[in-house]
Amino acid sequence: MTVAQVDQFDRKIMALLQNDGRLTNNDLSDRVNLSPSQCSRRRQRLEEEGFIRGYRAVLDRDRLGFSLVNVISVTLATHNRDNAQRFADLLSRLPEVQEAHALTGEMDYILKVVTPDLKSLSEFVNGVLLPHESVQHVKTAIVLETLKETGSLPL
Amino acid sequence: MTVAQVDQFDRKIMALLQNDGRLTNNDLSDRVNLSPSQCSRRRQRLEEEGFIRGYRAVLDRDRLGFSLVNVISVTLATHNRDNAQRFADLLSRLPEVQEAHALTGEMDYILKVVTPDLKSLSEFVNGVLLPHESVQHVKTAIVLETLKETGSLPL
């Protein structure tokens, strides 16, 4: 029901599109040994069935003024469902939050947050996150260097 | 030299392409109030000058068999430049590592790793990461739920 419905051609197509989402069906056809029309049909199917969830342009953070990346650990005030929902609602309204994961272990959540500078980071943490009713405690770490950052799956 | 060379039209175009990297210049033209050829030219410029770094298809992790996401904290064995380089080289060869950031604070690095199941996670941690000469200690946390995951910048 999941992995069985994609064959080696589909995997190859997805692997290529992961690296360059603007490849044309002609491009795919060259590298996959299938006609352009077949690549088109397969791509459409993969999109419709949700294996390909969408296409995104990747922008340069630094050059667009978001030089600071931060990893923020969050502990919630109480651990009931309502409070978790309030926290989820808060996150969905905060565009500087790029990722938010609920974790096993000591910390409840880990966030990846981008800001232009330390001032706006401080405003975000002390002005938005900490004051929120759902949040008890946060711990902020600044990213010194990003060694790797890819959304690619190891197909 | 960084942010001054993009105007409001450029920002709008990038914001739209962040959400849908396959938008045609005609699509952009409708939403940006500029002719298609103008959108094409601006896009080319943004690509050439590196504001747009590329385009990626976003695949469905779960449906492709990578159901486990993990956040792994790593402490290096020694903190000299050579050892950091050995660690960086290791990471670049590991496709299951989607992100790797060097941090301020207690932990040296934080990794985001995707695996199909607990068995392959264990193989990765105990068979690849821990045995490596550059690594002293790792702490693995499993992602229970991902609330948000976007590469989009808050333009």
Place this chain on the structure above:
DNA sequence: ACTGAAACTTCTGACGT
């Protein structure tokens, strides 16, 4: 299931404003 050709859409460079 796949290919190839035909109809349609999109892209892009030349030109005029």
Place this chain on the structure above:
DNA sequence: ACGTCAGAAGTTTCAGT
């Protein structure tokens, strides 16, 4: 700097194998 237009390129549907 921008829009218009026309030739080139890419996409997709459909008939044929």
